[in-house]
Amino acid sequence: MRRAALPGTALLLAALGGTAHATDTDDLLAALKRARTLAARGQAEVTVLFPPRAVPTRAANALPVVAARPALLARNFNVVRAGSDPVAGRDATRFDLTPKVGGAGHWSLWVDRAWNVPLAFEERRADGTLVRRAAFLKVNAAPVKVAAAVPAIPAGLRAAVIGALPGLRFPAGFAPVAVRSRAAGGAEVTLSDGLNVLALVVAPQDVRAAPGVASRRVGKVFVWLVGNLPDDTLRAALAGVRRASADTLGTFAGPGDSNP
Template sequence: MVRRAAALLGALLAVSLPVHAQATDADDLIAALKRARTLAARGQAEVTVLFPPRAVPTRVAAALPALPVRPALLLKNFTVVRAAPQTVAGRDAVRFDLTPKVGGAGRWSLWVDRAWNVPLAFEERRADGAVVRRAAFLKVNAAPAKVALTVPAAPAGLRAALTRALPGLTFPPGFTPVGVRPRAAGGTEVTLTDGLNVLALVIAPQDVRGAPGVASRRVGGAFVWLVGNLPDDTLRGALAGVRRVSADALGTFAGPGDSNP
């Protein structure tokens, strides 16, 4: 009787006490990406960039290109799913597939070392599946190296200032402005991101040649460009409603922030 009562009490406690949530696939990926700010694999990597087009799209590097990941935006805008374990450069890795929750932004896959918990490879694709960028280690050193990577915080009030500078601008789904810099050729460039994909919004005194992934529009005496891995109709639609250009509204945001979100 005593044993039966103890078992019943244990069952009741198990039902009534809160259960701690287990880490999701997205949590595991974010942990690896945050770790990559202080620790990174080194060795021989092959990096291929197909957008924007270049004469020699593939090069060899000692490290993967840094990804300016913003965890809060990534969690908000992407569905993350863990795939079957795979091998990269002879090491056991876990692949994470990232799909935008809305819009036609780039899809990503990232391969994370199971022991080191740092990226070994990544791939960016268009919504139709075409590869845009790919980077993967062919060989890795015996141990990862210490690094110090930061992503500047988005300046407070930047979105409102950009709306004043380009009234009628439509932000592509999931994207928000996070930085502004002056261009050497004249004009201003604003960086937009959804946490992983990056767009360049440019206010310039001259036009840009049309190409896939590039939209431009003349507004008064200035030109506005939007460049990035989005369907062309989405890029054009973002600029279609712009009524005027007042770049002075962005003047106080030309310097990047110092901290990481």
């Protein structure tokens, strides 16, 4: 006669044998992955308030590319499915993303429930001030195929940046992901927390002071840090830099071919 399983054993077996449920983060990352091969087209409106520009709003037939890096996004953001909102007459799920640490930008993304691709997004400062918004007003009958690979992070880049800028403190959650050489001299390092992007520049000239811009002279060059972070956080990141050179960073310039 078969003995009945103990209640605790039954619960354990059910947990081990049951189907795992995707989290809100998993669902959003799946939509962002799909957006690399499929995208909506139609009539969109794009508003950029940082950096400031004379005409902040423009029309477009597609959303600007969101430079999402899945591994960093999953590590640095709390993702919550915040309900359903229509976008351009289509059913969409809104995901709200809040940084786990630091004062980086907060995001909302609206994902088409049938196509599973983004239809709108917003980036806001930690205090709620709008920085960027892009949303479809109308969409075509079907999405189109696209190719939007995320470049790999060059191996050894973090150590190289620290070596070129000893004393640099990366803002909470941010990591170097790419480098490009500048036509005017020096190098620009892209820092990302998975969604928000900062520009770390070593240049022979200074940059004009403005909100979201920190700069200091180090020896014969200048180091800038630009992006949607509180000014005191940007300045603190550069405060300890003891010397600066872009010489060793040029070897990392150029795109990769896969996603980290």
